[in-house]
Amino acid sequence: MEQFVEALSYPFVQRAIAAGVMISLCAALLGVILVLKRYSLIGHGLGDVGFASTALAVALALPVMAVSIPIVIAAACLIMFWSQRSRTGGDTAIGMVATGALSIGVIITAMSSGFNVDVNGYMFGSILAMSREDVLFSVILSVVILGLFVLFYNRLFLITFDENFAKASGINVGFYQFLIALLTALTVVMGMRMMGSLLISSLIIFPAVIARKLVASFRSVAILSVILSVLCFLAGLILSFKLNLPTGASIVIVNLAVLAVVSLYNKLRGR
Numbered sequence: 001m002e003q004f005v006e007a008l009s010y011p012f013v014q015r016a017i018a019a020g021v022m023i024s025l026c027a028a029l030l031g032v033i034l035v036l037k038r039y040s041l042i043g044h045g046l047g048d049v050g051f052a053s054t055a056l057a058v059a060l061a062l063p064v065m066a067v068s069i070p071i072v073i074a075a076a077c078l079i080m081f082w083s084q085r086s087r088t089g090g091d092t093a094i095g096m097v098a099t100g101a102l103s104i105g106v107i108i109t110a111m112s113s114g115f116n117v118d119v120n121g122y123m124f125g126s127i128l129a130m131s132r133e134d135v136l137f138s139v140i141l142s143v144v145i146l147g148l149f150v151l152f153y154n155r156l157f158l159i160t161f162d163e164n165f166a167k168a169s170g171i172n173v174g175f176y177q178f179l180i181a182l183l184t185a186l187t188v189v190m191g192m193r194m195m196g197s198l199l200i201s202s203l204i205i206f207p208a209v210i211a212r213k214l215v216a217s218f219r220s221v222a223i224l225s226v227i228l229s230v231l232c233f234l235a236g237l238i239l240s241f242k243l244n245l246p247t248g249a250s251i252v253i254v255n256l257a258v259l260a261v262v263s264l265y266n267k268l269r270g271r
Contacts, residue, residue: 012130019130020194020233022138026145026187027203028229032222033180035208036160041091042079042181043201045098046188049075051123051197052105059112068189075101076185080177123196130193138190145183149222152176157218195248203229206255213262232258 008014027043034040049072057067075097082093149156158166159176166173184204191200207229211221236251243250 015130015132015135016194017234017237019135019138019190020237021230022135022142023187023191023194024203024207024229024233025226026138026142026183027191027200028207028225029145029149029222030180030184030187031204031208031229032211032218032225033156033160034184034204035212036218036221038091039094040205040208041094041098041201042076042184043188043204045079045094045101046072046076046185047192047197047200048098048105049101050189050192050200052101052108054123054192054197055105055108055112059108065189068192069186072189073182073185076181077178080181084174084177123198126193126196134190134193141183141186141190145187148179148183153219156180160218195251199248199252202252202255203233206252206259207232210255210259210262213259213266228258 008017031040031043034042050068053068053071054064056062056071057064060067079093079097082097155166155171155176158169158171159173163173187204188197188200191203194200195203207225208221210228211224215221215224232254233251236254237247239245239254240247240250
C-alpha cells in the first residue's frame, strides 16, 4: 500500500486512475443495459474488432485511435443492423463479426512485422501508457454517457425490458439501440488501452451481473454496478502494484472474486 501511495505522486499514475475510473463508470452503465438485453458479449466482439483495427493501424503506421474508432463503431452498427434485420440472433451476429475480425487481425499481424509492443499493449492493456488525451476523452465520454442515461432513463428502461411496448408507445427503438451500440464501441476502444482488447468485455459484464445478484430494481442495479465497477478497478490496480501483475488481468480477478463471494452469499441465504 505504501508503494501504491508513493506511486500516486507520479502524473502517469494519476492519469491512469482518472481514465480508469471514467472508463469503469461508462462500461458499468452500458453493461446494465447490455446484460439485461442479453447483448453482453458485444463487448467481447468489439474487442476482437479493436484488435484487428489496431493491427491494421500498426501495419500502416497510422494512429491507433484514428483507425480503431470508426472501424469499431461500424462493427457495432453492423451487429445491431444484422441482428435486427435478419433472422440471425444477436449472439450469432456477434460471434461471426468477432471471429471474422480476429482472423483478419491475425492475418494482418502475420503479414506485417508480427506482434510488437503496440499490438501487445492493446491486446492485453497498458494502463500506465494512458496519455492526457486519453484522460480527456474518457472524461468527455463518461459525461456524455451519464447525461444520456439520466436524460433517457425511462426510455432505456422500457427498451431494456419490453421492446414491443416501447414501440407501441411511439419510442424509436432502433435509434436508441444504435445509440447504445455507438457508445459501447467508444467505450471499448477507450478501454482497450487500459484492459486490452481481450479483457475489455469484463468491465461490461461483471459489475452488472454481480449487481443483479444483490438488488432487483433497474435503478438499483445501475447504481450498484457503477460502484462495484469503480471499486473493483481500484482494488485490481492496487493488486497489480502490490504483486507486480498485469493491471487488466488483476481487475478481472478481483471481479471474479467478488462474483464468487456474492454467489456464495446468495447460496447460503437460499436465494
